[in-house]
Amino acid sequence: MTAGTREIAIVGGGPAGAAAACLLTKAGRSVLLFEREALPHHKVCGEFVSGEAATQLATLGLDLAGLGALPIHSVRLIQGGTATTTRLPFPAFSLSRQVMDEALLQAAAGQGAEIRRGVAVRSLTEAADAVTLDADELVTAQTVLLASGKHDLRGHRRAPGAINDMIGFKRYLTLAPDRMAELAGHVEVFLFPGGYAGLQPVSATEANLCLVVSKTVHAEVGKSWDDLLDHIAHHCRPFADRLTGATSRWERPLSIYGIPYGFVHRAPAPSRRLHRLGDQLAVIPSFSGDGMAIALQSAFLAADRVLAGQPALDGRRFAGQIRTATWLARTIRQPVLQGIAAAACRLAPGLLKTVASATRVSDPVQP
């Protein structure tokens, strides 16, 4: 290692990057992590913490209850005017990403990682003996972990996914007390032509409304948040009822465009110096609620490989569950198939459990 070369640099302080920083510093490695946001911030996310993700976060030392996570025991699938409620086959939680991501970064800092906030890495160049990052200054590192989530770095753009035309939105709402009481312990999934919306409690009075809609339907309904909510309410009466008396938080919803759902990074000759994690490795459709578990699992697997001097992880590790979730995501955005899927779940209540299990991370870390 030449003078000035860092041992490990990580691009991005979301769940994948921060978890890897925790694990590598704990194993005695020197880690420098760049996070482009200077302060804790909200992210477009349903904030559903699956059983696997909860286990992984606990292994990393996070106290979910202490951070304000709320238990989620059931999923309510709503199509047209009908709801089907199924108990989840695992304990799950609702936790603000603003709180969770910050807690992970604090845990990494507590282990001794150097965290540079408010610094965006612009590009990275891989050579035979090191990787050079262009941040506020040029930084060379023996090993780099690319965990920039939805943001691609110049020269390292991800290939398109199987579904690329969805827009994601998120907004916190204050619900009427009786509606809030009905929502407690549940994640509600509303199906509507062109997409689906998830609603779950995030505090005693607030719920997170996170939805994805196709660009075509978004344009057809007038590209406005209020018109989009009217579109959902028109096709799904229980949605209108749930939002009766609700007030919106924040000036406007957060949004994200061009999510490459179904993307799986395939490396013909995996590098030993450049490791991809989280959404930079594989992107599962959001309704599965397992994106964070994949991000965390990829951090555990990548940390093991870095410590053992092995080549980078290939996204095909997660291809099976992503294929299943992508097929389901394609199916449930079509109105006719939405009706069939909802009817099938009503007739065979075990089906939702089977679907939930089929899109889970296989053999997740155990504490």
Ligand SMILES: Cc1cc2nc3c(=O)[nH]c(=O)nc-3n(C[C@H](O)[C@H](O)[C@H](O)COP(=O)(O)OP(=O)(O)OC[C@H]3O[C@@H](n4cnc5c(N)ncnc54)[C@H](O)[C@@H]3O)c2cc1C
């Ligand atoms: C609509 C929607 C709903 C979802 N709902 C859920 C859900 O309910 N449950 C679930 O488990 N998953 C959900 N997901 C998926 C989940 O949000 C992601 O899989 C997860 O956040 C991936 O983690 P990550 O660390 O790879 O990336 P991110 O969480 O995106 O973190 C990347 C970090 O890198 C930083 N960064 C980016 N570029 C740079 C740069 N150039 N330099 C420095 N820093 C940089 C960013 O600021 C960010 O903090 C959802 C996704 C979407 C789109």
